[in-house]
Structure formats: C-alpha cells, structure tokens
Amino acid sequence: MPAVKMEKVIKNYRVGRVEVPALRGVSISIEEGDFASIAGPSGSGKTTMLNLFGCLDKPTEGRVYIGEQNVARLSSNKLADVRNHNLGFVFQTFNLIPVLTAFENVEFPLILLKKGKPRERKESIMNILTQVGIGELANRKPMEMSGGQQQRVAIARALVKGPKVVLADEPTANLDSVTGESILKLMLEMNQRTKTTFIFSTHDPMVMSYARRLIKVHDGQIQSDERM
Amino acid sequence: MLLKLAFRNIFRHFTRTFLTFLAIALGLAMLIWIDSLLTGIDQDSFEKIINYETGHIKILDRGYREDEENLPLDKSIEKPDSIIEKLKEDPDVAGVTSRINFRVMLSDGVDQYPAVGIAINPADDESVFLLRESIDKGVFFMGDEEAMLLGEALAEDFRVGVGDYLTVLTRTKYDTYQAIDLRIKGLLRTEDTKIDYAAVVIPLKLGQDSLDMGTGVTEIDIKLKDPSRIKEFRERLAKEVPGLEVATWKELAADVVAIAQAKRGGTSFVLFSVFIVALIGISNTILLAAFERTREIGMMAAMGMRRGQIVRLFVLEGAMIGVFGSITGCLLGILLNIHLVNYGIDFGYVMRDIGDIGYRTTAVMRGVWNPTMIVTAFVAGIIISAITSIYPARVASRMEPTEALRKA
Numbered sequence: 001m002p003a004v005k006m007e008k009v010i011k012n013y014r015v016g017r018v019e020v021p022a023l024r025g026v027s028i029s030i031e032e033g034d035f036a037s038i039a040g041p042s043g044s045g046k047t048t049m050l051n052l053f054g055c056l057d058k059p060t061e062g063r064v065y066i067g068e069q070n071v072a073r074l075s076s077n078k079l080a081d082v083r084n085h086n087l088g089f090v091f092q093t094f095n096l097i098p099v100l101t102a103f104e105n106v107e108f109p110l111i112l113l114k115k116g117k118p119r120e121r122k123e124s125i126m127n128i129l130t131q132v133g134i135g136e137l138a139n140r141k142p143m144e145m146s147g148g149q150q151q152r153v154a155i156a157r158a159l160v161k162g163p164k165v166v167l168a169d170e171p172t173a174n175l176d177s178v179t180g181e182s183i184l185k186l187m188l189e190m191n192q193r194t195k196t197t198f199i200f201s202t203h204d205p206m207v208m209s210y211a212r213r214l215i216k217v218h219d220g221q222i223q224s225d226e227r228m
Numbered sequence: 229m230l231l232k233l234a235f236r237n238i239f240r241h242f243t244r245t246f247l248t249f250l251a252i253a254l255g256l257a258m259l260i261w262i263d264s265l266l267t268g269i270d271q272d273s274f275e276k277i278i279n280y281e282t283g284h285i286k287i288l289d290r291g292y293r294e295d296e297e298n299l300p301l302d303k304s305i306e307k308p309d310s311i312i313e314k315l316k317e318d319p320d321v322a323g324v325t326s327r328i329n330f331r332v333m334l335s336d337g338v339d340q341y342p343a344v345g346i347a348i349n350p351a352d353d354e355s356v357f358l359l360r361e362s363i364d365k366g367v368f369f370m371g372d373e374e375a376m377l378l379g380e381a382l383a384e385d386f387r388v389g390v391g392d393y394l395t396v397l398t399r400t401k402y403d404t405y406q407a408i409d410l411r412i413k414g415l416l417r418t419e420d421t422k423i424d425y426a427a428v429v430i431p432l433k434l435g436q437d438s439l440d441m442g443t444g445v446t447e448i449d450i451k452l453k454d455p456s457r458i459k460e461f462r463e464r465l466a467k468e469v470p471g472l473e474v475a476t477w478k479e480l481a482a483d484v485v486a487i488a489q490a491k492r493g494g495t496s497f498v499l500f501s502v503f504i505v506a507l508i509g510i511s512n513t514i515l516l517a518a519f520e521r522t523r524e525i526g527m528m529a530a531m532g533m534r535r536g537q538i539v540r541l542f543v544l545e546g547a548m549i550g551v552f553g554s555i556t557g558c559l560l561g562i563l564l565n566i567h568l569v570n571y572g573i574d575f576g577y578v579m580r581d582i583g584d585i586g587y588r589t590t591a592v593m594r595g596v597w598n599p600t601m602i603v604t605a606f607v608a609g610i611i612i613s614a615i616t617s618i619y620p621a622r623v624a625s626r627m628e629p630t631e632a633l634r635k636a
Contacts, residue, residue, distance in 0.1 A: 051630050054530065056529075056530055056628075056629045056630045056633070057628075057630050076535065077534050077535065077536075080529065080532050080533065080534045080535075081532065081534075082532075083530060083531065083532040084531065084532025084533075085532070087532075089527070089530045089531065091527065091633065093523070095523060095524065095526075095527040095633075097233070097524060097527075097528075098240070098524075099233065099236035099237055099239075099240060100233065100236070104229075104232075107229070108229065108528075108531065109531050109532065111229040112531060112532050112533055112537075113532070157531075
C-alpha cells in the first residue's frame with residue numbers, strides 16, 4: 001500500500017515574470033516501509049518532490065496523496081494538520097529550536113499534537129532519544145551538541161510521534177562523511193525497527209548506496225526508479 | 229510549551245530585550261510620576277484657592293464677575309450683615325465671612341509695586357479661611373486695628389519685616405486717591421502665589437473706612453460642612469439672595485481649572501508620545517525576531533504548527549516584554565512617587581522668576597497617590613505591548629514554510 005503518492009504532478013515556480021518548471025508530470029508511489037532516496041543534481045526537482053510529499057507546497061497541477069487523502073488543494077491550516085499527524089521532517093541544517101533542550105525539542109511535535117500525558121510523553125521521548133543514541137544528552141541545548149548529535153535529535157523529533165513518513169532533505173549534507181554515514185545507518189535502523197517510511201533527497205553517491213529504493217530525477221522528470 | 233518558548237525566546241537577545249523593556253518601564257514610570265505631580269499640584273492649587281481665596285461658595289454683587297479683573301468697588305453688597313447672620317444659622321454652613329478685594333500700590337517711598345488688597349473680618353475670617361494659621365512672623369489682627377499683614381515674598385521684595393511701615397496707595401469706591409501708612413503686623417506664608425507674592429491684608433473696618441464702602445463688602449465667603457453638596461447648596465442659596473450672584477469656587481477659579489487642564493493635555497500628549505516610542509520599540513523587536521527566526525518559523529510550520537499558534541507565540545513574547553516592563557515601570561513609578569508624595573520637589577527658586585502660571589504653588593510641589601493611574605498604566609503597558617506585536621507576528625505567520633526554510 002502506498003504511503004505517499006504523486007499523480008501527474010506539474011509544479012511551476014514563478015521567478016520574476018518567468019514560469020520555471022520544476023516538475024513536469026511526475027507520477028510515483030512510495031510504499032509503506034520504503035527507504036527511498038530521491039537523487040539528482042541540484043535543480044533537478046528533488047527538493048520540490050520532497051516539499052510536495054511534505055505538504056509544504058502545493059502542485060500547480062496533478063494530485064498528491066498522503067495515505068489515501070489527496071492533499072493538493074487543502075488550505076494551509078489543513079495542510080498543517082496533515083503534517084502534524086502524518087509526517088516527520090529532518091532538515092539539512094538540523095533546525096532545532098535553539099532555546100529548547102534536546103528533550104524539549106523532541107517534545108515539541110507531541111505538544112503540537114496534544115499527544116499523551118506528561119509522564120507518557122517523557123517515557124516515549126527518553127525511549128526515542130536512547131534509540132538514536134543520545135539519551136544522556138537530553139538536557140543539552142543544540143549549541144552544546146555536535147552537528148551529528150543535533151541531527152540525531154532531529155531524527156528523534158521526526159520519529160517521536162510515530163509518523164507515516166519521515167522526509168529528510170539532504171540530511172547528511174552538513175556533516176562530515178563519517179558522521180553522515182552514522183546518521184544514515186541510524187535512519188536505516190529506525191526504518192527497519194519501526195517500519196516508518198523514509199524518503200530522503202541527496203546527490204551524494206555514498207548516501208545513495210544506503211537507499212533500498214533509488215529514484216533518480218533529472219530536469220523535473222523521473223529518470224529511473226530501481227529497488228536495490 | 230508556548231509560554232516556556234516565548235519566555236526563553238525573549239532572552240535570546242538580552243540587550244535588545246532589555247532596551248525595549250527599559251523603554252516601556254521608563255515610559256510607564258514617567259507617566260505615573262508626572263500624573264502624580266500634576267494631580268498633586270492641581271489638588272494643592274484647588275485647596276489653596278478654597279482655603280485662601282474663595283471658600284467653597286461666594287456671594288457677589290450681580291455684574292461683579294464681568295469686571296472681576298479690576299476688582300470693582302462699586303459692585304458691592306451694601307448690607308451684608310443680614311445675609312451673614314442668616315447663613316451662620318444654616319445647618320449646611322461651616323463658616324461664613326465677608327471681604328473687600330481692592331487694587332493697591334504698595335510703596336516704601338523708593339520702590340512701588342502693585343498688589344491686591346484684601347480687607348478681612350478678623351472676627352470670623354478663620355471660620356472660612358486659613359490666614360490666621362499662615363502667620364509666619366508677627367501676629368494676626370486682634371481686632372479692627374490700623375495695621376496690615378503682608379505676603380512674605382512681597383515683604384522680601386521691599387526688604388521689610390514685622391514692625392516696619394509701608395504706604396498703601398489705593399482708590400476709594402468713588403475713585404478718589406487714598407494713601408495710608410500701615411505698620412506690618414505679621415507676614416503670611418501660605419505657599420499660595422496670590423497671597424505670598426501679592427497680598428496686602430487689612431482689617432475689614434479699616435478697609436470700609438478708607439475705601440468709602442460704608443458697611444458694604446465685595447463678597448461674602450462661605451465654607452460648607454459637606455463640600456460634595458455644593459451644587460444643591462448653590463441652587464438653594466441663589467433663591468435666597470435674589471439680585472446677587474452665587475458662584476462656586478470652581479466657577480471662580482475657572483481660569484485656573486482651564487489652565488491646569490490645558491497643561492495636563494500638553495503633558496499627556498508628550499507622555500503619550502514617549503509611550504508610543506516605547507511601543508514602536510516592542511513592535512520593532514518582535515519584527516526583528518520574526519525575521520531572524522525565519523527558518524525556525526518554517527520548521528515549526530513544517531512540523532504542523534498552525535498560523536494562529538505562530539501568531540500567539542510572537543504576541544506572547546511581546547506581551548511578556550510588556551509584563552516585565554510594566555511591573556518594573558510601575559514599581560519604579562511607585563518608588564519615585566514615594567519621594568514625590570512625602571518630600572515633593574522644591575521649585576521655590578524658579579517659581580518667583582516664572583511668576584504667575586496659574587498654579588497656586590510657590591515652592592514645594594508634592595505628588596499624590598493615584599492607584600487608578602498605576603493600574604491603568606500597568607494594564608495598558610501589557611495590552612498595548614501585545615497589540616503592537618500582532619502585526620509583526622502576522623508577518624511571521626504568513627511566511628510560507630518552503631520559503632522560510634530556504635532562507636539561510
């Protein structure tokens with residue numbers, strides 16, 4: 001069963017007076033439990049695909065499904081709700097809230113979801129922090145952690161509410177290769193343990209080598225889609 | 229969580245928050261302080277007008293007030309005794325007396341200054357006015373004697389003291405010149421500019437004789453037991469003395485009341501501007517915060533935070549700065565006001581040079597406690613801080629998550 005799906009999606013951006021096509025009729029289905037990499041050079045449309053799956057943007061034409069719900073024409077508040085309930089995000093620059101501790105950063109989406117009592121929340125947060133290997137850093141603020149540790153917090157934050165899909169936009173681009181690899185191993189491990197679908201974009205061959213499904217895009221179109 | 233986040237966010241840039249907060253705090257403290265001072269001066273002036281110049285209510289000859297500036301002697305009450313006797317028995321009246329106000333030139337043979345003459349009845353003046361208590365040097369009149377009391381500042385101008393003589397030049401009711409040499413029996417220190425700087429007080433009998441007034445007076449002054457019933461009393465009295473005019477102290481001091489209000493209006497405007505500047509500070513601080521945290525807002529939106537929640541976060545930050553600013557401002561205002569109420573500020577050295585500015589205060593100006601103003605300032609500080617944060621908060625919430633996330 002598809003976790004997310006695109007049907008004949010066209011996405012154009014307006015730059016000044018010029019319409020620039022970013023996606024030219026993309027159709028693709030990502031199955032539940034996939035560990036999929038969208039790969040391609042910069043400007044190929046991979047981030048646009050990720051944004052559309054992430055309900056951060058709307059297609060110019062076509063349909064985008066999260067589960068069975070077409071989200072292409074939802075209002076921004078409805079989209080916020082869809083993101084809140086179904087999606088987790090990992091960003092290239094970690095994007096943790098600097099004034100909150102690791103624990104509080106992971107707690108943040110749960111509070112937005114109004115999920116669980118404080119004690120249950122604490123248990124699940126500590127559990128996920130331990131799973132991503134930074135249980136002992138729960139009380140540190142982002143500034144007191146390394147890039148790799150921050151990205152682990154971000155992964156924990158994305159996973160803590162048990163989303164259908166975790167979307168990661170070049171999650172290792174700001175990390176050195178050793179740390180980047182450890183983050184990928186962690187993501188793969190979490191994918192296998194929790195059966196959460198992971199979709200991540202990259203142009204790094206090392207990252208692609210970890211993917212269980214590799215979708216190559218070029219000039220706004222899917223060039224190849226292969227299972228590894 | 230929003231509260232916690234807002235609280236920590238405002239301390240991200242401590243200096244900026246501190247400066248914004250300081251602007252609000254100082255604005256509020258100044259508002260409280262100036263309001264206290266102005267209200268204090270107003271109340272003090274009004275009390276002095278009542279206690280030294282008008283009583284609560286005056287009876288005047290009809291037409292006197294049109295020519296009030298010239299202190300006309302021909303607009304007098306010819307037979308005041310029967311009215312005074314009747315008023316003395318009135319259960320609402322605490323005291324009643326009569327006076328003649330007249331123009332005077334005071335001279336020591338070398339210098340000559342204009343002054344205001346007040347002929348008072350030594351027997352009952354203190355039932356309405358506080359002149360007897362205001363003798364600083366010398367003594368009050370024992371009865372109808374040929375002597376005068378002089379405003380202390382006026383005596384200083386002539387460099388004279390108790391026991392010295394000055395010549396009082398005036399015109400009688402029939403406009404003929406009159407000059408009498410009078411010994412200074414006492415010096416008055418009332419802190420009412422009209423008295424201390426300009427008053428020559430003589431006994432009523434002496435006044436009536438030297439001004440050719442017969443038994444006449446220019447005014448009958450009344451003090452009420454319950455000043456809050458002044459309007460009803462005025463209406464009743466007006467019916468009882470047909471042909472004469474009855475005026476309350478507020479009507480008589482209308483120019484002072486108007487000046488006070490005008491000054492207040494001007495000062496309020498300046499203060500309001502200070503306040504607005506402080507609030508623009510808040511708006512600016514929040515707007516800066518919104519732009520600095522663009523990516524963060526994008527991330528929060530990506531995680532499912534609704535626009536309303538983002539607005540609430542930033543408004544909360546503004547309101548919190550407002551709360552801290554208001555608490556500090558009110559405390560600072562109260563602290564400064566303690567000094568102002570108990571000790572006041574001595575403006576004595578400038579007031580004489582400034583001259584008559586309407587206020588009846590010669591030296592120390594004291595504040596008063598005005599809890600309504602303090603509460604209003606506190607609540608307004610918070611509410612307006614929150615309101616001024618709405619615009620930048622909306623700017624923040626309108627950022628598209630993809631745009632916001634793209635920005636470095």
